[in-house]
Ligand code: ATP
């Protein structure tokens with residue numbers, strides 16, 4: 195069989211199947227669903243699934259349901275139910291009235307389980323979990339029948355009802371489908387339908403002490419909701435025969451079909467909820483919305499625009515073979531979107547004081563700065579120039595190497611939107627570190643051009659000393675130092691330098707004044723967004739992403 199692959203943006207094998215189904219008149223309406231288990235926050239892998247399912251419902255006549263797969267009360271919490279809804283909306287999708295919970299179907303699923311028992315297709319097994327595991331066989335050997343497999347219908351019904359009534363302890367018994375312990379596909383070797391779990395459920399409370407398995411609940415929930423195309427990730431491919439078995443044996447109201455696509459994997463990233471939960475619980479990050487997390491909450495806090503995520507998942511396409519996407523591709527999409535939308539400002543991350551000796555003491559002037567080079571409608575703002583300023587410490591070198599064109603003794607540079615300045619002196623502390631520069635400016639170069647036509651090789655950003663605002667700036671690097679982190683021992687692959695704090699930064703006044711939640715470009719530094727840890731006296735900014743695009747260069751190099 196040849197593997198179908200995504201050939202062009204916006205077209206893929208799943209959409210081709212749907213188009214063919216519509217052409218053949220199989221459906222009047224396409225119904226998909228996004229079925230998260232509320233046991234963690236959504237991550238960028240889920241964004242791929244959301245964009246696929248909701249995207250299809252927008253492109254074809256149809257709808258997409260948001261269905262919580264809430265069948266395991268031990269791991270599920272209301273906090274996750276709430277965050278998942280917020281994240282789907284933030285990504286730009288809307289389920290309308292179509293919000294569902296697998297737990298809404300517990301009664302019907304139970305009745306159907308009794309029906310399977312009556313039809314001789316399910317039985318109560320008293321074996322322990324371990325015994326069931328050991329008798330399941332392997333890929334090369336068949337499994338062994340349970341000694342309880344041939345119970346009568348009456349005995350099975352009685353035991354199953356008593357399981358439901360709470361007579362037995364957790365793990366004492368399970369309900370299994372009676373299919374074939376010698377089936378080549380291990381999923382068909384009498385899979386478990388119900389297990390006993392005395393646990394409080396976020397929605398059904400203490401009404402139930404038996405809970406359906408994913409395999410049993412999922413397809414039937416699809417059928418109840420009239421889902422036409424049940425799209426999931428590749429690891430469920432081997433479950434499809436079981437999915438179809440239930441649909442065939444039960445009196446379900448519709449016949450959904452399951453289709454599988456490759457999940458998203460990203461370099462330097464782990465997208466397993468188990469790992470993400472552990473990162474939070476063990477304190478490796480500051481929470482689910484830590485800006486280093488690949489969660490939507492983390493990316494939102496970091497200033498990643500939802501449009502960039504939508505563009506990213508569109509570009510990676512939908513394929514049927516697993517692969518790993520370069521995280522640089524995601525960064526490229528974020529940068530592209532922010533370059534288009536973010537207003538420009540000036541901020542100095544590591545300040546070095548400059549005194550302009552020939553600028554009159556006590557004088558200031560308002561200079562005009564543009565907010566976006568490609569978008570005149572973004573307007574301009576005023577920035578106050580005076581005798582004392584801060585520049586970036588890295589923009590000065592006392593003994594520069596040959597190709598250093600920024601500020602050094604005797605060298606002239608342009609201060610953005612302001613004047614040409616020349617360094618005339620250096621002041622050091624007792625340790626011999628440069629703590630202040632003395633400069634002169636050329637009043638004839640106002641606006642940044644010399645009337646005599648002389649050129650400078652560098653334009654530097656700056657902020658006024660008097661009115662700029664102290665700020666904390668947080669620079670984030672990859673959470674993992676290893677391009678393919680080991681999920682089973684992820685702590686060893688954590689990047690010790692994933693967070694760098696610049697506590698003494700200074701931002702131009704308009705940055706501190708704005709309560710904007712939108713990211714800004716700090717010229718020559720990158721894109722930054724105000725963080726919720728800001729205090730009235732000290733704003734905090736997180737770097738969404740730097741300016742340099744290594745990915746585009748690599749692609750260009752081939
Ligand atoms: P994990 O494996 O991290 O626990 P999950 O698949 O169990 O995640 P669910 O809440 O069950 O998480 O996922 C909801 C939907 O999102 C499912 O249809 C699942 O296939 C899909 N999904 C999960 N991870 C990815 C991914 N990395 N790429 C694409 N789709 C994904």
Ligand code: MG
Nearest residue numbers: 230231263408
């Ligand atoms: Mg899952």
